[in-house]
Amino acid sequence: MKNFGNYEILCEIGQGGMAQVFKARQNDLKRTVAIKKIKETFSEDEDFLRMFKDEAVIAANLNHPNIIGIYELGKLGHSYYISMEYVDGQSLKKIIESLKTLNERIPLSLSLFIVMEVARALQFAHRLNVIHRDVSPSNILVSYQGRVKLVDFGIAKAEHSISRSTRVGILKGKLNYLAPEQAKGEKIDHRADIFALGIIMYELISGRTLFAGETELEILEKVRNAQTENMLSSLTIHNCKHVDVSVDLKNVIRKCLQNNPDKRYQDISSFIMDMENITRSYGLLSDEEELSAYLARLFGRENENLQGRVNEAVYPRVPGPNGWEKVSSPEIIYQTKVMRGIDAAKLKNLRLFFICSLAGAVFIFLFIFLKHGQNLSTEHIVDALPAASPENKSADAPQTPQVPQSDRIQGNLDIGEVKEPEKEISGTIFINVQPPDALIYIDNTFQGEGNRALKNLKPGEHIIKITHPDYEDEIRLIKITSEKQKFHLLYRNGEIQVQD
Structure with a gap:
């Protein structure tokens, strides 16, 4: 990792003729961002910088779900950069x-x-x-x-x-x-x-x-x-x-x-x-x-x-005096095999502990094996004995009571009807809007602009709201049940129509 002002660079994710793009963590707000760092060659061009700043200000005010959000325009040393939404x-x-x-x-x-x-x-x-x-x-x-x-x-x-x-x-x-x-x-x-x-x-x-x-x-x-x-x-x-x-x-x-x-x-x-x-x-x-x-x-x-590379950069660990420690610089990532702070005496104790643990494991294994073997031998001896005949049975031996045929349970037991688990239902609402830039919300959560297919909705009531600057907000209550799981809505002239 590398510090870049208020940001911690995680990895490079792209490069063009004008800039490099990095995945980074913003330290104060604890969020992941993308940093577009302008190459120093262009940082010396005053005309470019003036127009670049003006256009960045305009872009920062484009607040739309399909446009990358701009967080910050800044300069660190000789480098100009833009902090933006990470995708x-x-x-x-x-x-x-x-x-x-x-x-x-x-x-x-x-x-x-x-x-x-x-x-x-x-x-x-x-x-x-x-x-x-x-x-x-x-x-x-x-x-x-x-x-x-x-x-x-x-x-x-x-x-x-x-x-x-x-x-x-x-x-x-x-x-x-x-x-x-x-x-x-x-x-x-x-x-x-x-x-x-x-x-x-x-x-x-x-x-x-x-x-x-x-x-x-x-x-x-x-x-x-x-x-x-x-x-x-x-x-x-x-x-x-x-x-x-x-x-x-x-x-x-x-x-x-x-x-x-x-x-x-x-x-x-x-x-x-x-x-x-x-x-x-x-x-x-x-x-x-x-x-x-x-x-x-x-x-x-x-x-x-990619996620593995980022995790390795963010959470590298190396053995140290106090156990596995987080590294403080990228160079230490490659020193994971260096056992720092562990002297010869400690290594000797580790070897002794390992040998004792291995011996204990062998002893437990032999104990279980021998006990299992004895049980098998006993079973074999019992199986080898001749079965007792009626003539050899002792008169004093307890006899198994005989249950009359008429007293035995006839037919199958009635254990009740086995019901299959009910299939979980989910609903879908298809919404077609005109004008196409109408905004759609479900249960007060923004879904996007234009036609939408809202899927995997839970059974029950859902509030659909569609807004457009030319009309008043329109709201409809849609109830998803096992009988009715799909709905088609049309938004025309500021009104929602539910189609069958």
Whole structure:
């Protein structure tokens, strides 16, 4: 471990052209955070720092379930850093790479769920006139609990202020997700984010990179031209049961990827509305629980290894004069075999104790073995004796009383009806909302924004509350019983309708 101001660095979890990212523990608040430490090369660029600070302040005020929370912007020595919400999971980039290695595609419903969660984050930011500028798989994090988070709002704008030669190195790997107007160096608006989201949607569904090339220059040229029609025409929806869904999804992607921004979706809310209709019409709704289960299968072993590395860094122990002690520096982790403070006399006593313990164990084993052997011998002797015949029985020997046949119990005993344990029931509430940015609560606990499937609900009454700034809060009481376990709710014009 390494101290970094008020933080204790646990391990490095990522690195880019501009910064390193660490998992850390905040000492005063006792919480796990992510530290993005800006490389010192950029700490000397005044234009970059000024814009970086301004954009970080804006990003810190984006309070939304699908946006990473910013805790602190600070400087330690020559290093500027951002303390932010830690996500225990994987980036979408890592998920896509793992799927390509396994020659798999993520299920369609999960792909659309991820895209919709990112769209809701963008919807919230765009309403505050905040443009992300770098919507790419590396900036989309998915937790092992199935939560989707968008990170690095405003960082791309700060990157734009640095020198051109340096910026080329930072943009490496991100060129594939630029909008044409970005690649041409023109002024951009929120529609550039919509273009990038269309690319991600295409790649999740197809399993292919939309703008691929041997060199950065080749990729940049393809992005500028944005000739996507041939790619869309050959797009096949993997394991899709509905023929029409392919046409509808292609039309949505096609509208996102128009070269001319005026021909794209003019706002992300329109995109969300079309996607809501598709997922509802074709039964492609998914949720955090299903995404969590999928990630557990995809990254289960790697998650355990990462946790093991962190535990080793946080809780290393070495033998010392007072027993096993927590180490005070990383170097001591590698000294676990050094028996410090144990002299020769103590080692001799330890050997003597070990020998006595071993001798005692052998004695107990022999005692049990011999006793067991005697019991076996006695049983064998009894079995070897001849059975007593009626002639050899003594007249004085007690006779076993004979029970008349008529007095014996006939038939089976009535031990009562054996009942199987009742199957535990759980309920599910499907909620479809319009407008799509309505907020959903159950039993005063926030569930998220937009369509939701609330699963594994216990029997009994549950309070559903849906809020939207344009309407008064709407509340419904839903009772889950053994007879009724599934409910479908529609939220329209500020009212909740319960469908049969």
